[in-house]
Amino acid sequence: GQHLLSVDQLNRESLGNLLDLAEALRPVGQGRQVCRVLEGANLGSLFFEPSTRTRLSFESAFHRLGGSVVSTTGFTFSSMAKGESIHDTARVVSGYSDALVVRHPDTGSVSEFAQASVVPVINAGDGSGEHPSQSLLDVFTMRAELAARGKTIDGVTIAVLGDLRYGRTVHSLLAILGLFDHVNFRVFGPPALALPAEFFDLVHASGNSIVECDGVQEAIAPADVIYCTRVQKERLSEEDEQQVHLEGDLLNRAILDEAARPEAIIMHPLPRDSRHNSFDLSPDVDEWPGLAIFHQTDNGLLVRMAIFSIALGVADRVLEDLRPAPW
Ligand code: CP
Numbered sequence: 001g002q003h004l005l006s007v008d009q010l011n012r013e014s015l016g017n018l019l020d021l022a023e024a025l026r027p028v029g030q031g032r033q034v035c036r037v038l039e040g041a042n043l044g045s046l047f048f049e050p051s052t053r054t055r056l057s058f059e060s061a062f063h064r065l066g067g068s069v070v071s072t073t074g075f076t077f078s079s080m081a082k083g084e085s086i087h088d089t090a091r092v093v094s095g096y097s098d099a100l101v102v103r104h105p106d107t108g109s110v111s112e113f114a115q116a117s118v119v120p121v122i123n124a125g126d127g128s129g130e131h132p133s134q135s136l137l138d139v140f141t142m143r144a145e146l147a148a149r150g151k152t153i154d155g156v157t158i159a160v161l162g163d164l165r166y167g168r169t170v171h172s173l174l175a176i177l178g179l180f181d182h183v184n185f186r187v188f189g190p191p192a193l194a195l196p197a198e199f200f201d202l203v204h205a206s207g208n209s210i211v212e213c214d215g216v217q218e219a220i221a222p223a224d225v226i227y228c229t230r231v232q233k234e235r236l237s238e239e240d241e242q243q244v245h246l247e248g249d250l251l252n253r254a255i256l257d258e259a260a261r262p263e264a265i266i267m268h269p270l271p272r273d274s275r276h277n278s279f280d281l282s283p284d285v286d287e288w289p290g291l292a293i294f295h296q297t298d299n300g301l302l303v304r305m306a307i308f309s310i311a312l313g314v315a316d317r318v319l320e321d322l323r324p325a326p327w
Pocket of ligand 1: 050051052053054055125134269270271
C-alpha cells in the first residue's frame with residue numbers, strides 16, 4: 001500500500017489512471033453496480049477538524065467497496081485529549097486498520113501520522129497545507145465539465161478567488177495543475193489574504209502563467225473556470241482579523257451577469273458560508289448553467305473510491321470486477 005500525502009506524488013500518467021478509475025467506478029458510486037474488493041478491510045477515520053463532505057465521502061467510499069469504518073472526530077473524543085501524541089495515536093489506530101484517513105489542523109501533521117502508521121495514510125487536509133483528495137476531485141470535475149464543452153484542461157483559463165493565503169484547496173490545485181500545459185491562472189483575493197509568493201514561483205516553474213487581478217470582474221472576464229473559496233476564518237491570526245474586513249459577496253449573480261462568459265464553469269470546494277455578508281459564493285448563483293459545485297461533491301465519492309483502490313493495491317481487481325460479462 002502507499003500513502004497519499006501530497007499531490008506532488010502524482011505525475012500526468014498516474015493522475016490520468018486515477019481519474020479513469022474514478023470514472024469506471026461511477027456505477028458503484030451510484031449504487032447501480034456492486035464491487036466489494038475491500039470486503040474484510042477496515043478504515044480508521046481520524047478527523048481532528050470539522051468536516052462534512054470529506055469525512056462522509058471517504059467513509060462512504062470505503063463502505064461502497066465492501067469495507068468497514070471506525071472513526072473518531074475532534075480532540076475531545078480521542079485520547080489526544082489526555083496528551084497522547086500523533087505518533088502513538090497513529091501507531092495504535094493503524095494496528096486496527098488497513099488504511100487511515102486523517103484531517104488535522106497543523107500543517108505537516110498528517111505526514112507525522114504516516115511515519116508512525118503501519119498502513120497507508122491518506123491526507124484529508126493538514127491545516128493550510130494540502131488537501132490532495134480535494135484537488136483530485138476538482139481536476140476530475142474540471143476535466144469532465146470542460147470535455148462537455150469541447151475543451152481540455154490544457155489551455156484553460158482559471159480564475160481563483162477568495163482566501164488564497166490559507167486555502168489549502170487552492171494550494172493543492174495550483175500544484176496539481178502544474179501537470180497540465182498552458183494553464184492561465186487569474187487570482188484575486190483581499191490584500192491580507194493574497195497568494196504567498198512561493199505559489200507564483202510554483203506556477204512559473206511548471207511553465208504555466210499567473211496574473212494577480214485587482215478585482216473580481218477583471219479576474220473572471222476571460223475565465224473558462226471560476227474557482228471560489230471560503231475565507232478560512234478559523235486560521236486568521238489576531239493581526240489578520242484587524243486587516244481583513246469582509247462584507248458582501250465574493251461572487252453573485254449580478255457580478256456574473258456583468259462580467260463572466262455565459263459558458264463559465266463555477267466551482268467551489270465547499271462549504272460555502274451562506275450567512276449574510278460572509279464574502280463567499282452567493283446562493284443566488286445556483287441557477288447559473290455552469291454551476292458545478294454539487295458535481296464536485298458527487299464526484300468526490302468516485303475519486304475517493306479510486307484513491308483507496310490504488311492506495312490498497314486493488315485497482316486491477318476493481319477493473320476486473322467492473323468489466324462487463326463477455327456474453
Ligand atoms: N471541501 C471540504 O473539505 O469540505 P469539508 O470540510 O466539509 O470536508
